[in-house]
Every structure is written in structure tokens, then in C-alpha cells.
Amino acid sequence: MSSKVQTLGEFIIGNQSEFAYSTGELSRLINSIRLAAKVVNHEVNKAGLVDITGAVGDTNIQGEEQQKLDVYANEKFIQTLTNREIVCGIASEEEDDFITIKGHNKDHQNKYVVLIDPLDGSSNIDVNISVGTIFSIYRRITPEGTPVTLKDFLQPGRNQVAAGYIMYGTSTMMVYTTGHGVNGFTLNPAIGTYYLSHPNIKLAETGKIYSINEGNYIKFPQGVKNYLKYCQLEEEDRPYTSRYIGSLVADIHRNMLKGGIYIYPETSTAPNGKLRLLYECNPMAMIVEQAGGKASDGFTRILDIQPTELHQRVPFFCGSKKMVEKAEEFMQKEG
């Protein structure tokens, strides 16, 4: 990578003036996520070599078996963010409740809360398939100087000041937005530096890839079944190709670069689907919208949904604008 290519550190500093109330706090926060991701990346890359695969024998509040890497990544992100004292609260997929961070002078003066899916795609850890980390950042709405409350976390996604993901794949990438477009940075493992490899990512208006776990087909709503038939018909630019990795970060990242739609709908056994609004769907929706795409629950824009619980789930339709609109048409027709 030519030395002229911006590093992530330079980019963060260079773009600080984009943030309203810019005090450098958000830049330091994104820098801390960058740092924690490097530590986790180091461990992910050794999965299989060291005793970091398999379950820990506990379940999280979602009733899911926690993998060792889920717990490790959760600890590393919480530690890094707490030690750098730049957040007033953290919520995580692996924590039942939100964590209050008092800050340096124990005075709750920090402005931001972070919601995180420390390790996304847990079912793929042991089989060496791409996994990720997803983060969402809000400015608190309760007064500084007071302990953070649940209200600060239950904000609609449109209030996010930044969102992003790290993908631990063939290469490690950090892709994020602060509401001014989406940029991707690739880690050069030899020197531990992220470089701006994918500036200003734009998601194609339409694509030829649909991504859904068809193993749940019989439990899908009629609207989704009809949309899948539409994708598979020999007509116009169809049939589309089916691609499903089973790691949300990896499936969305592929579609961001190639165009496509990812769907995790409600099913007859999971009426709200599987994915979590606050630390999976909201950040991915902000990234995809910032790249020109669309994200809804089949009816309502994800970023306009008013959250009611920390770990609530929502159906998720996300990707190329025209493809999501078509899927919504089928949902509105059939439900």
C-alpha cells in the first residue's frame, strides 16, 4: 500500500471537524475501538491454534451459548473503552444490562454511549469463516454529570453519531460512518496499521445477490416466500444468486461491495426475527443508508423504530435500495 494512502488514525483526525460539538472525544472513542479490534483480531487469527474456540458453558441473556471468543471480545472492548474513559455507558450483546462508566473523576462527565456486538457470527468461529464486531455510538440524552440511564441507550437509530463494523476475514477491515459517507480501512498485519483501502463506499442501487437462511423457508411469511420466487424466476436480470455466510457482518460487507439484499425475516417460531435492533440492525442500517442503500423491517425504516428493550429483535431487510423496495412491495401485498 503506497505511503500516500491515508491511515485510519490520520483519517480520524483529519475528519474531526465534521462532528458537531467536536472536542476530539468521538475521535478518541473511534480510535479506542480501532485499538480493541486489533487485540481481538490477534486472537481471532489464532483460532484453532490456541484454546480460544468452543463454548464457555454459559448462556447470554438471549439464551445463546456463549463462545470463548464472544466472552474474550466482550472483555477486550469493555476494558479498552473503560480504561480510556471516553464513554459514560456501554451495552453489549453479552451483558444482560448496560454498564455505567463513572469516568476519571467519578463525575459521569463523558458524552457518549456505545452499543456493541463484540463477536458477530459466533456460529462460524470454529470453522474458520469470517466473523466480525459491530458498534453503534450515541450522544447521551440525559445531563452530563449524572449517571447514564436506559433512556440513553433506547434512542432511535437515526440519532446515532457513528456506526461501524470490523470484519475478521481474509483480511481485517474496519468500515464505519459518522454520518458523512462510509469508508473502509484494511489492516496491514505486518505493521499493525489500517489504511484507507475503500474510500466513500457506494452501494449499487440494485444487485444480483440475495442472502437469507433458506433453511427456515417453510416458516417464512408469504411475502418473503413470494419475493424469493421472484428472485429465482428466469426473467429480466434474474435469477439472482443465493449467497449466505451466516455472519451478518460478512454477508452485509459482501453486498456493500457487490450489491445485493440481506434478509433475516420474522418466522412462525420467531415473530421478531433473530437479529438485535440496537447493536446489529441499527448500526448496519446507518452504514447501508450512508452508502445509498435501504434498511427496514419490511414495513418501517429501521432507523425510525423507537426501541423499547436493550436486546429486542426485529425483522431485517437490508441492502440495495431497489431490491429492498421490491421485497417491501411483496411484504406489503402479502404480509
Ligand SMILES: O=P(O)(O)OC[C@H]1O[C@](O)(COP(=O)(O)O)[C@@H](O)[C@@H]1O
Ligand atoms: O444461523 P442463522 O439462524 O442463519 O443466523 C445467522 C445470524 O446470526 C448471527 O450469527 C447472530 O449474531 P451473533 O453471532 O452475534 O449472535 C448473525 O451474525 C448471522 O447473520
Ligand SMILES: [Mg+2]
Ligand atoms: Mg451478531
Ligand SMILES: [Mg+2]
Ligand atoms: Mg455476537
